[in-house]
Structures are given as structure tokens and as C-alpha cells.
Amino acid sequence: MSFTDWPWRQWRARCADKPALRMNEEILTWQQLCARIDSLAAGFQHQGVEEGDGVMLLAHNHPETLLAWLALLQCGARILPVNPQLPRPLLDVLLPQMTLRFALVLDGHYDGLAALSMRAQPGGCGVTWRPERLASMTLTSGSTGLPKAAVHSCAAHLASAQGVLALMPYGDEDDWLLSLPLFHVSGQGILWRWLQAGARLTVRSKQPLEQALMGCTHASLVPTQLWRLLNAENQIDLKAVLLGGASIPVELTQKARERGIRTFCGYGLTEFASTVCAKEADGAPDVGSALPGREVHVVEGEVWLKAHSMAAGYWRDGALLPLTNAQGWFTTRDRGELREGRLTILGRMDNLFFSGGEGIQPEELERVIATHPRISQVFIVPLDDAEFGQRPVAVVECEPGTDITDFPNWFRDKLARFQQPVRWLVLPTALKNGGIKISRRALQQWVNTSLRG
Template sequence: MFFDLGIRDFLDRAETVYPDRVGVVDEPDQPAASWGALTYRELARRARAQAAHLDTLGVPAGGRVAIVSHNSARLLTSFFGVSGWGRVLVPVNFRLSAAEVRYIVEHSGSEVLLVDPELKGLLETVSAKHTYVLGDSDDVLFESTGEPAEWAGDESATATLNYTSGTTARPKGVQLTHRNLWLNAAVFGLHTAVTDNDVLLHTLPMFHANGWGMPYTVTGLGGRHIVLRKVDGAEILRRIDRHGVTLLCAAPAVVAAVLDAAKTWQGEVPGRDRVRIVVAGAPPPTRTIQRVRAELGWEFIQIYGLTETAPLLTVNRMRSEWTDLDDREQARLLGRAGVPALGVRISVDADGEVLAQSNHNLDGYWRNPEETARVQEGGWFHTGDGGEFTDGYLTIADRKKDVIISGGENVTSIEVEDALSSHPAVREAAVIGIPDEKWGELVTAIVVTDGSPLTAEEVIAHCRQYLAGYKCPKRVEFLDALPRTATGKIQKFKLREPYWQGLERKVN
């Protein structure tokens, strides 16, 4: 027997097995009215209502629905209400500028645009056939009494279109199918041992690779979602204490925020011997891993992957073979990217680039067949990262593509360089990532002026006109000239060298 895998399977199981269990606790401080506590029966009802409303708009299977939102129960519902009935959800990074959001909405061909109340100013410059402000339109979007038209299901159909920064100035739309997302969610849940007793705190933005698949995993297994709108170290600890949180996913910057907050926490830090924290975006320093385990008493799990791989490729958890090692050595071993997840094959080519094969890999880049062919050449996904694969463990050592990962977000150097070069006093510019304890890598601009007086503050302010805040340089250095090859190519390795000297890896 064969039937198509679909992301609605996760919602259907939750409604069938745990209908009266509280599945979602919405952020209480939403700018629109919080949905409070929702049972899985209620979550499923609202998802069906959303699908039924899309029917009335005439949005067909395969039609795109963009949503720009902070973490919320409305966004979580949309993962099912849109994709569960055959449409394509386009979750957009809420930190992007209006121009960046407009490009994604237009490039994806989204017929419907949903925006967070805090971001309704976007609708002044970003348009779609149908636009809604979440909260203001709940009675229309999530309260239909009609039943949605049934969708036959197709596991090879695109379920989400996730835009990611890469080696070009424009973001690329990653097409992830129902099969990609279903298998990523199942394998991720297996490796992190999710059960119906788990309480997940959404410290990770849900737009980010679909919350790494946890909206599907935790729903399907009957766990509880605790929605966190904005990251704050002390508030994370309060929610863990209040809701009995057992699991969270986070970038290294979030780990740093929690460790800072724990210093002034009154009493024992909540979650000791209960919480497991899954970290990705960049490998934290060994000392940070030690502190998570010792000061917080949480289990540290590291994963590696990309938006293009849905995202899980490798996972690193404590092993019984390491029990007799001291805590520093255990932390050092946990600092590697990890072993291939079930169903994933890892290889490193002659140039040192990490390659991957899995059922989680993207179907393709939206409207970009050339780039799709390039990254899937030879039947392997080309990650753009340099690394070593030894004794079953992958270690990421360098980034072959010109991308900086700062606070868990991809920043393409080319895009920042374009913004810098638009300043009339900037003759040339190069952007690199340098090690930073809080952000992992700090976006750093190396600027050559035309002789005009120019300050770092002025450079950063100029970039803020064109880029999301997290993409703007946090540091600006001025040089008389950039190092170049005989053919005129900028030698970024020379610019990076002083900052990375003495470090084994060229990623942080």
C-alpha cells in the first residue's frame, strides 16, 4: 500500500489522538489579541477555516500565500491551514526591509499577503491581490464555518517556499515538498526524542526553515507549543519555569542571552536536568557548551543543516562512550557539526566542500533552474561549506560561499557590499565575517573612501536605508586600498586573516 506523505498528517493525528489537550499557548503580549490556550481540536478547526477562506478567494492548489509575522499562534496555524490543503506557504523573515519583502512577494507570485499588526506599514509599499493584517481579520481568516474543499494530496508538491540569502544579492526561494518536510520532521523528532510529554518553547523564529520542522513534529506527537514573540534571555527563563518547558531550538546568540540572564536569576536556574537545547547556525565555542551544561544543567544538542535541506543533515548528542572524559573534552566533541541523521549521506569533495544526499533536500529553487542544477550537480547537494568528515563526524571548517552567519541568520556579503557601494563617498568595499562571542560572526565592512571624511556611524546609517538591521555592518574599518590578485579580484582571505588568526576553524 502507498499513500502520499503530507504535512496535514501531523495536524490530523493531533486532533484524533489529543483533541482536548492544550496544544498551543499563544504569546500573551501579541499586538493583536492573544489566542491564549488552544486545544488541538481548536487548532485544527482554525486551520480548516483558513483553508476554507482561501477557497472562497479562488486560491488554487499550488497558489502562494505569503506571511510576514513574528511568532504567533496565527503563524503556527498557517503552516497547516495553507499547506495542509495544497497551497504553498511563503514564510517571510519579519526583520527584512519593505523592499526585500516586496521582492519576495513579487518573485514568489503570492496572491495573498498576511502581515503582523506591528508590520502593517508594509502594506503601503508591498501589495498582493489579497492583503490582511493578522488579528484585524481573524473573523475572515480563521472563523469560516464552511468546510474546505478536499485536496487529494501529492507528496512531491511544494508545501513551503522559504527564501534564503546565498551567494547572490537576491534571496532564492527554496521549494520544500510535503515529502521533504514530513521526513525532516520525523527524523528530527527521532533524533531529539520528542514525545507527547514535551513542551517546546518557540525561541526560534518559525519563519526560519519552518522552525526547523518543530511545528510539525511537536504537533504530530501531541506535545505543547509555547509561543515566544521576541527573544529575551530572562523571559526565556521565566517561560521555562512557568510552563515546564523541556525543549527549545536556538541560534548561538540566544544561548548567549540565556547565559547572561542566568547570572542574575534568583534561585536555581529553571529546567536543570529537564531541558534539552538544540543549537544550529554556527558551532558555539567549547566554553559556551561547557557553560550550558554546567551553569544551566541543560542537555546540549548541536545540529547542522541549511534551509535547502529542510534543515536537518547532522546531529551531535552526548554519547555513552564519552562518559569518562572530562567536561571540556566532552564539550569539544559536542562542538562538531555531528553525525549524519538517519537517511542522510555526507561526503566531502576534492575541493573540501561538504556534499549531502537526503530525502530532506530541496526540490529546487523557485524560477531558478540554473542555480538548481548547480547545487544538485552529480546527485549531491553542494552546501557551500568547507569541512572534514572523519570517523563518522562532520566538522565545518570554512565557508566556501561568501555568506556570513550572524545570530543564526544568513547574510550575503554581496548584498551588503551593494548597499555600501551606493554611498557617494565609498570608492570600494568588502564585507567579511569576524568572530564574535555573542553573534557568532560579526558583519564587518572594510571601506575605501574617495578621500571624503566618513565615519563608521555614517556608513552603518546609510546601510540601514537599504537593508534589514541584522544585515548592516556592526563594525567598519577604513583602508587606503583593498588587497587584490593580479587579475583584480579582492583577496578576502587576507582581510579575514588578522581576525581569525590562531583559530582552527574559519567559522564561528
């Protein structure tokens, strides 16, 4: 569907009394949702929010977070969603570059900006729908771990949604759980698919996943979450799951299929408003083909991208810094192969290192190690070595009570000899970085300091 007004208003015009949003157990129709958004937008405007203003939204996922997001959009604001777990020193360095006027804090504390409150005002309010208006600034980070803010318009977000929905059915009577935070682009992807499809969305305050999913037909999960749901043998209403974050075991997709659940997987980036390539999970190592509105090119082993969903640029000090190279492509620094239109991601070009003359791509080892049932996250980083140049070290996050000394034996027949980690370390809390992508450079520095200190 193409929009000539704010999507929620256009759905109100078409199906005013149709259920649109479930907030905990309260269900709003499109008519009721628009009334809530209008009154909140009027309240924000009464507090001084104007079109083009930068607003930080410091919040976890709650019903109020979603309503605030939609109301701020309707005010024409440029929203910077922030994880409340981000350390204050990082915010103090980052936020001055974001050209912000206000902060809406629903979780945590921040006193460096004029504070907004969720104060409703009577009457309708908002600015004219302009799909090319800059709408969101989403933090991302590269291998250095230094956050940047990728800026997207509503049009870019809707283009992302259209591509995913061309592959993954999401109909009028379906209900997608907002299972991922809005400060991640994958969470925003769920929001815009809902608005594009005119289906239903569920957002619940923090609950166990099994409870949060009650009545939902769609969800975005990582494989571990789906394993646990299937093993629990509870009633599941799910019809489709978009999986991310790891390679997808064939056994998992087969077990899901036996329960009537279709599984999809893919490849996405913050700069492209979520998913770029995707497929129905089939056990093959590729991430699928480019979705409609995307182009993929591999140049000297590096993945280059173009898409209607691409960010307008990185925001810094009131200006947009370009994303593309001289040829108009975004160079991902991901190593990849393109065969018959299907893309396989081999790892980050920056991460490849050599041990005794053998090339080690950390992501290749990580995919194998992540199959251990007690490992939830793993990083392979190089340890400097006088004889071999560098040797692989595994830094893992495990379930409580795990004995990591058992890991070398478990992986002895699953990795080549030169790939076997020479040390296994537990990921320190200090390096988890408050939800921002963990810096491999910081991990490497920590490993080399710890093992040589």
C-alpha cells in the same frame, strides 16, 4: 509516525483531548486546534485561495501567524514567509519572481498583491493531504546576498523533523517554544518537529525570553541566550536546547548540564529544511554525524549533501531550478573535513583570502572573536593592501556602550600575528539587511570604501 492525513487531523484521531498548542496562555487540544484550522482554511478558500496558489505571509511570530500557516497549508497553498523588516525595494524586485496571488499581512504593510484577512468561516475545509505537494518557499542567500527561495514539500519538512528527533528526545509531555521566526527555516523546523512528535508547542507574542520559556521543556537558542538564562539563576523548566549560530563553549554545556539541561548542536541549511548533522554538544569542533535520511560527502575539501529533506529546487517565475550537480549532490561551497563520520566545517570556500602568503579563513577568526562577552556578531573581511595583498578587518556588533578600542589588546594572545585584525569597525545598521543573511561582499565593499575614502 507516518501520516495519511494532515498531521493535526491524525493526532486528533489518536488523542483529540490532549493539549497540543499553547498560544500565549490559551491552551488548545488537538480537537480544538483542528476546529480553528478548519474555520480559517474555509475563510481563506472563501476569499479565493486555491490549491497551488502562492501566498506571501508577512508576519513576525504570533499565535495568529502559526494558525494562518497551518490553515494555508490545509488549503494547499505554497507559502512564502517574509520578514516584515525586509526593505520594500528588495521585495519589489524579489516578489514578481515568486508567482504569488495573495498576501496575508499581519505586521507591516504591503499593497502589491491581493490582500487576505484572518476571517473564519463555519465548517470544515481544505484539500486532500498530499505530502509531496509544494508547501513552503523559504528565502536564502549566498555570499552575494541575493535572496533565492528554496521550495520544500511537507514530506521534506517531516523528513527533517524525523532526523532531528532520532537524536534529540521530544516526547508526548514535552513543550517546545517557537523561539525562532517562521520566515527562517530553523523556525519551520520547530513547527514540523512538533507535528511529527505529536507533542506540545508554545507560541507567544513578543515577550522576554525568560517569560516566553515558562512551562517549556525544549527551545532552540543561540549560546548567548542560554548563557543569559543560566546566569539569571531563575527557575528553568528546560530539559533540552538545540543550539545554533556559533561554536559552543564547554563551560556553557557543563553549566547547562548542572541545571539538568542537555544541549545539542549541529549544521544545517535552508535548502535542507534545517539540520543535516548534529550531536550532543561535547566541546569538540565538529558538528556531529549525518542524521538519518542524510548523506555527507567531502570532495576536494567541499561538503556535498543529499537528503530526503532536500528542497525540490529554487523557485523562479513559476519553475523549479535544480539544486544538484550532475552527480545528484548539493554542493554547499562549505569547506569541511570528515573524520570517522563526524563533519567539521572550516568555513566558506568563497571566503578564504591570503595576507602576506598566509591563508586566512574568516570563520576561524570569527569563532575566536565571538567568545568576547560583549560581541554578539562578528565578520572578518579582507582589506586590499599593496604590501600584503589583503589584511583582515573585523566588523562587529556589540552591546551598547562597548569601547571597541579595547579589542586589540584582548585578542592579542588569542590570534596569530598575521590573523590580528588591522582595524575594528562597528557593523552599520544599513548592512544588516532586514534579517536576510548579511552579504560579505557588501561588507567588503563597505570596508574598502570606508577606509580608503
